[in-house]
Amino acid sequence: MLILCFVTELYIRKGGAILIVPREVASKLTDEEYEEMTEDFNNELDKYIKSMTEEYVAYYLYLGYKLSAIAENKLNTIAYSAADSLSGTVNRLYDLNEIKKILETKYKLRVVDDETTTIEEIDLDG
Numbered sequence: 001m002l003i004l005c006f007v008t009e010l011y012i013r014k015g016g017a018i019l020i021v022p023r024e025v026a027s028k029l030t031d032e033e034y035e036e037m038t039e040d041f042n043n044e045l046d047k048y049i050k051s052m053t054e055e056y057v058a059y060y061l062y063l064g065y066k067l068s069a070i071a072e073n074k075l076n077t078i079a080y081s082a083a084d085s086l087s088g089t090v091n092r093l094y095d096l097n098e099i100k101k102i103l104e105t106k107y108k109l110r111v112v113d114d115e116t117t118t119i120e121e122i123d124l125d126g
Helices: 033-066 073-088 094-105
Strands: 002-005 009-014 017-022 109-113 116-120
Touching: 033 073, 094 109
Parallel strands: none
Antiparallel strands: 002 009, 009 017, 109 116
């Protein structure tokens, strides 16, 4: 595990994910608590990505069937190709402004600084 210290938060990299922990919280955690936080974080992301990937692969098969665009091959090979195409597509097709809108409307979070990825909760009472 690589831990990078910055002025306002700690960035913990594990298994391809980065967990941003406010410094005041991070300074009070033991190594075991760090490990637990990153493990929970990664497990939740893995569940979400698995579900999203399965939905995408099913849609890929559906669309390929409807448009007669699937070559005869093993289902596992086609599913792997679909999942692989998703990773290439995701790297090209995201819009940070749309991501910010989703954060605000769905998760009630606002990005206040893009350079440091400073995020705050939206005050629903104010």
